[in-house]
Amino acid sequence: MTSGPTSGPDDLHMLLGCFVLGGLSASDHQAFTEHLRGCSQCQQEMGQVSGLPHLLDLAAPTDLPEPGPSGVPDLLVKLSRRRRRTRRLLAAAASVAAVLLVGVGVLLGPRLSTSPAPRELPTARYAAVPAPGSSVKVEVAVVTRGWGSQLDVSCEQLPTGGELSLWVRDRSGRATQVASWNATATGYATVTGATAVRPPDIRVLEVRTGTGQVLASAST
Known part of the structure; x- marks a missing residue:
């Protein structure tokens, strides 16, 4: 797309489309560049259509016809229609995907909910x-x-x-401290301890003070 020499302000204004698309001759390109510096209307329109070359690169050659006598406006209208049609297609695809995901959730939900519960560990209370x-x-x-x-x-x-502690006495009579904690102002505490002694080998459980006094005991 090329244009012949142009000199009038109105003619220069009409060169905007060719300038954006890179279709001006060297002389017209220089003339429009000088015109653009002082024309606020052209500067505003330039900002609106400056992305047109990139859009044309993205569009398939068979999708966009050659610009007619009306130039850039016709191309912008056609591109706008293509973009609206693409958005509608993408929205429809997203809706279908959402429906499929809901369907998968409905199918998998009962299977997931019927999975066996975690096995409860053997526990003895004293x-x-x-x-x-x-x-x-x-x-x-x-x-x-x-x-x-x-x-x-x-x-x-x-x-x-003071300090308090939990002790375990195994079947051999050996006592092992398995937990310790500081006393609370309320006299209440919940503590978790651990020992390598297995439950069948535990014979006595004792709560002691820091000085070793037994406050309570349980035989297993």
Whole structure:
């Protein structure tokens, strides 16, 4: 697309489309460049159509006809129609995808919900007997683990000062400390301890003070 020499302001204004598409002769290109510096209308329209060459590169050659006598306006209208049609197609595709995803969720939902619940680990619960002169309340849950035993302790009416601990005595008579904690102002505490001694080998559970005094014990 080329154009002959042009000199009038109105003619220069009409060169905008050819300037954007790179179809001006050297003399017209120089004339329009000088005109563009001082024409606010051309500067505004230039900003609106400056992306046209990139759009033309993206469009398939068979999709866009050669510009007619009306030039850039016709091309912009055709491109606008193509873009609206593309957006409609993409929106329809997105709707179909959403429906398919919902359908998959409906099909998979019952299967997922009917999967077996996690197997509950074997647990034995013991209520400790307070030692003479003690009013503590202690419950211990001994959970079987592959590595040994997990001990979940719940205590009430404990001393409100000092250090407290949970001990395990195995079948050989050996005592092992499996948890320790500081006393609370409320006398209440929940603690989890661990030991390599397996539940069948635990014989006695004891809650002691920091000085070794037994506050409560439970035989398994």
